Amino acid sequence: MSDTDGAVERDDSEGAPDAPDASDATDVHGAVIDPAVGPAEAALATTNLRRTFGEVVAVDDVSIGVEHGELRAIIGPNGAGKTTLFNSVMGSLSPTAGTVHLDGEDVTDVPEHDRPHMGLARSFQSNELMADQTVLENVRVFVQTAREGAFSFDLFRDHRNVGRDRALELLDTVNLDAEPGALAKNLSHGDQRRLGIAMALATDPEVLLLDEPTSGMSPGATQTTAGLIQSVQSTLDLTVVLIEHDMDVVLSISDRITVLDRGSVIATGPPESIQENDAVQSAYLGGMREEL
Amino acid sequence: MTDRDRKTDGSGEPADADATAADATAADAQTADATGAAAPKVVEEGATLPGGSGWLPSWIARYRVPIGLVLVVLLLRPVVGLPFMLGFESIATTILIVVLFVAAFNLLFGYTGLLSFGHAMFFGFGMYGAAIAMSGQGPAPELPFIAGAGIGIGVAALVAYSLGRLTVQRGEIYFAFLTLAAAQAVYFVANRDPLGLTGGSNGISQGAQPPWVESFRGELRVTLVDWPAPVLDAAGWLDDWYLLVGVVFLLSMGALWQIVRSPFGRSLIAIRENEALARAMGIDTARYKVWAFVFSGSFSAVAGALMAVNNHGASQEWLSVFTSGDTVLMAVLGGVHYFFGPVAGVFLWEFAADYLTDFQVLDLGFVAVDISRELSHWKFLLGAVFVVVVLVAPNDGIWGYLTKYASRARERITEVFA
Numbered sequence: 001m002s003d004t005d006g007a008v009e010r011d012d013s014e015g016a017p018d019a020p021d022a023s024d025a026t027d028v029h030g031a032v033i034d035p036a037v038g039p040a041e042a043a044l045a046t047t048n049l050r051r052t053f054g055e056v057v058a059v060d061d062v063s064i065g066v067e068h069g070e071l072r073a074i075i076g077p078n079g080a081g082k083t084t085l086f087n088s089v090m091g092s093l094s095p096t097a098g099t100v101h102l103d104g105e106d107v108t109d110v111p112e113h114d115r116p117h118m119g120l121a122r123s124f125q126s127n128e129l130m131a132d133q134t135v136l137e138n139v140r141v142f143v144q145t146a147r148e149g150a151f152s153f154d155l156f157r158d159h160r161n162v163g164r165d166r167a168l169e170l171l172d173t174v175n176l177d178a179e180p181g182a183l184a185k186n187l188s189h190g191d192q193r194r195l196g197i198a199m200a201l202a203t204d205p206e207v208l209l210l211d212e213p214t215s216g217m218s219p220g221a222t223q224t225t226a227g228l229i230q231s232v233q234s235t236l237d238l239t240v241v242l243i244e245h246d247m248d249v250v251l252s253i254s255d256r257i258t259v260l261d262r263g264s265v266i267a268t269g270p271p272e273s274i275q276e277n278d279a280v281q282s283a284y285l286g287g288m289r290e291e292l
Numbered sequence: 293m294t295d296r297d298r299k300t301d302g303s304g305e306p307a308d309a310d311a312t313a314a315d316a317t318a319a320d321a322q323t324a325d326a327t328g329a330a331a332p333k334v335v336e337e338g339a340t341l342p343g344g345s346g347w348l349p350s351w352i353a354r355y356r357v358p359i360g361l362v363l364v365v366l367l368l369r370p371v372v373g374l375p376f377m378l379g380f381e382s383i384a385t386t387i388l389i390v391v392l393f394v395a396a397f398n399l400l401f402g403y404t405g406l407l408s409f410g411h412a413m414f415f416g417f418g419m420y421g422a423a424i425a426m427s428g429q430g431p432a433p434e435l436p437f438i439a440g441a442g443i444g445i446g447v448a449a450l451v452a453y454s455l456g457r458l459t460v461q462r463g464e465i466y467f468a469f470l471t472l473a474a475a476q477a478v479y480f481v482a483n484r485d486p487l488g489l490t491g492g493s494n495g496i497s498q499g500a501q502p503p504w505v506e507s508f509r510g511e512l513r514v515t516l517v518d519w520p521a522p523v524l525d526a527a528g529w530l531d532d533w534y535l536l537v538g539v540v541f542l543l544s545m546g547a548l549w550q551i552v553r554s555p556f557g558r559s560l561i562a563i564r565e566n567e568a569l570a571r572a573m574g575i576d577t578a579r580y581k582v583w584a585f586v587f588s589g590s591f592s593a594v595a596g597a598l599m600a601v602n603n604h605g606a607s608q609e610w611l612s613v614f615t616s617g618d619t620v621l622m623a624v625l626g627g628v629h630y631f632f633g634p635v636a637g638v639f640l641w642e643f644a645a646d647y648l649t650d651f652q653v654l655d656l657g658f659v660a661v662d663i664s665r666e667l668s669h670w671k672f673l674l675g676a677v678f679v680v681v682v683l684v685a686p687n688d689g690i691w692g693y694l695t696k697y698a699s700r701a702r703e704r705i706t707e708v709f710a
Binding site: 090092111112113114115116117121122124128129130131132133137140141142144145146148149150151152153154155156157158159162199200202203 | 550551553554555556557558559561562565566568569571572573574575576577579580583629687
């Protein structure tokens with residue numbers, strides 16, 4: 001989708017102490033250090049974003065720039081700071097330092113609940129839903145939120161007349177076959193993942209952050225979901241940022257891949273170049289060794 | 293998409309669902325289920341009405357809460373008056389008022405997920421506001437009931453708003469603490485009798501009766517209603533305080549119901565169900581919570597103002613921490629996720645209070661035991677029920693249990709006749 005060969009190769013002077021040597025050394029053609037685009041042009045950009053928990057640096061000076069219409073995958077070993085990065089971008093965690101730009105606008109200090117109304121939406125790593133509500137209501141209430149804003153004294157209508165058709169449409173978009181009247185907690189894990197995507201789409205996003213949308217799915221369902229993400233992206237003209245562990249999915253659908261390790265970006269580039277990147281391979285192997 | 297729409301909009305033909313289900317394959321039966329479950333019956337409480345749109349005309353299903361409320365008002369007094377129930381009718385008025393109070397509390401607790409341990413103060417604002425105005429206590433000018441009630445409700449709304457702004461984002465446990473602390477502060481201020489306004493620990497009992505109400509053999513009668521007098525007179529209702537309370541009850545409960553079913557109310561439920569999710573999806577949770585608190589406090593004050601007339605004044609007992617605690621217990625007993633939970637909870641409470649304390653001798657035939665002393669600790673027994681409810685189904689309570697039991701029975705019956 002995006003032409004990565006034309007992207008400016010830039011050195012990340014702020015780069016993490018342990019990473020730059022490796023990436024310089026590999027010098028794999030096409031493996032571009034982020035940002036591929038600056039905060040002014042990017043659909044979503046972070047600049048030297050940093051988040052610490054006490055002594056632990058979870059996100060370490062991360063600068064990424066995601067182009068409009070791009071499908072960007074963020075990969076990295078467990079504990080690399082991927083979800084913390086998402087949370088900092090969404091505003092559920094306030095960054096210790098650095099900025100977040102959405103469509104050229106600095107949103108670092110915008111409250112979390114205002115960001116979905118600016119076109120930023122997310123799905124969660126765990127199935128965050130309203131377990132005791134119906135499938136339909138799980139989506140409908142956020143269609144309503146997207147239409148009415150972060151707060152509204154909408155007291156005189158019946159909620160069933162607000163956003164119901166749109167919600168049914170979204171359930172259809174994500175191929176959720178479950179009955180709209182079923183309780184969300186009674187859905188299978190995979191259906192709950194899909195419901196999570198439908199809920200994120202309910203906010204009418206321009207930039208969609210998906211946190212491991214295929215986690216816990218069978219290989220077949222994983223492929224279906226990957227196809228779903230692609231089709232949703234093209235039909236709704238979205239920019240998608242995806243955290244994903246399944247390398248087949250990542251390599252097949254993403255335009256660019258950003259690799260995080262211990263909180264910092266160690267490489268960004270198109271799938272082919274990332275596959276051959278030594279720093280990436282050593283990070284993954286190192287990660288595995290730690291896990292063992 | 294269009295296919296699903298057609299399926300779910302099938303509520304127009306009520307008879308169809310039953311017909312399909314009766315003579316159908318499994319797949320057809322599922323379609324019928326979808327029709328029932330997804331159409332207007334995406335129910336507030338998250339439960340779906342079994343039987344689908346074929347069982348009741350859809351408008352009854354849609355308006356079953358207001359219909360139920362009218363039935364409560366019409367049936368409560370005769371039922372309560374039955375000899376084996378509470379045996380005297382005048383308590384019905386008290387029950388209606390307390391139900392309104394607990395329902396207002398439940399808007400905050402059951403629907404928004406915020407536990408206030410100080411709701412007595414809001415009830416108290418309404419009660420003292422009305423009582424002070426009517427009696428012209430201390431330096432206060434003598435004002436009509438409506439003015440006093442209005443002031444009380446206004447103060448309640450204002451306090452709820454300011455307290456809410458300070459506390460709703462502090463986390464559940466702190467919210468409970470801070471509301472408790474505020475209510476205790478109000479209690480002790482009232483106890484100090486500032487400017488002779490509140491009557492201290494004696495409360496207000498002199499002159500706190502509006503001119504249009506008179507006591508007649510211990511019952512309150514409304515004397516100054518001359519609007520549809522002939523009609524009401526013919527029905528023998530003209531002088532009835534219970535029905536006046538019933539009208540206010542219906543208006544207030546109707547308003548609470550409308551709040552709960554409105555898009556606003558659905559945002560409250562989203563916050564209750566998963567606050568982190570709601571915020572991430574663009575709901576300004578803090579503001580919604582503050583306004584839920586304001587509505588809850590205001591309707592509590594309405595109940596308090598009614599009680600001022602009903603009890604001929606204001607008493608400090610109603611401001612105390614016990615009132616706040618009892619409110620929580622009644623709501624949980626009844627079922628906090630149900631609009632009718634407070635009705636069930638309060639009824640059970642009053643029933644236990646009266647029935648158990650009147651119960652004297654347990655006669656087993658061969659031996660009779662005087663258990664009146666044990667039963668005077670009825671709250672202890674109710675506490676045991678409370679523990680069971682919380683352990684088994686903290687959100688369902690008695691009402692949730694009854695509705696689930698009823699729907700299962702109805703399914704069984706439908707099966708038998710199909």
